[in-house]
Amino acid sequence: MKTIDTVHALIQRIIQPCFPCQLCGIDAQQSHSLCQQCWQQLPWLKDTILRQHRPIQIALNYTFPIDRIIQSYKYEQQLHFQNLLTQSLISLNLSQVQAIVPMPISTERLRERGYNQMLIIANRMAQQFNIPVWQPVLRLAQHSQKGLSRVERMQNIEQQFQIIKSERRKYRKVLIIDDVVTTGSSVDALANALEKLGCQHIDIACIAAAQQ
Known part of the structure; x- marks a missing residue:
């Protein structure tokens, strides 16, 4: 035997x-x-934190080696890390949603990098969960925040996210995903735009959380 x-x-x-x-x-x-x-041995957190009054599920702390992995994946085209980062999000206790919304990037950033790092991960997650990826919001060029007050910075970020008026699909329960959260301003602005589209339940999950 x-x-x-x-x-x-x-x-x-x-x-x-x-x-x-x-x-x-x-x-x-x-x-x-x-x-x-x-x-x-990864710097696991697997907890929910509050940013901009929104609960955000976090997989990992933004420390070595995950900080280097995310930077390599995001800025150095080290796309072989996409599975590791996808699985870190999937390891969270995510609730069932109707669609996944990856954090959008501006056209300028897309030209620089050649890809939206979170769209790649969203596609992998969507395939595994058998739900669609939804991108109803555009992100305009990011301007320098230097010299702006806190309120002005928030308004600046809010204005970057523009709803695509031609978008016909509607989902009430969605999951926003992003790589690193610090203040939470970007995910909050995206969630605000989705609420204007009629989303009633918005979950947010990030790969890692950095110190504010």
């Missing part, structure tokens, strides 16, 4: 080749692209 089990295990290894962990490069990666030890 042992021999049969051993042969079966070898066959499974051949059919499903093992890839090294994306962090340590030693042990075999699991479904989240890390080995089990590296996954467990």
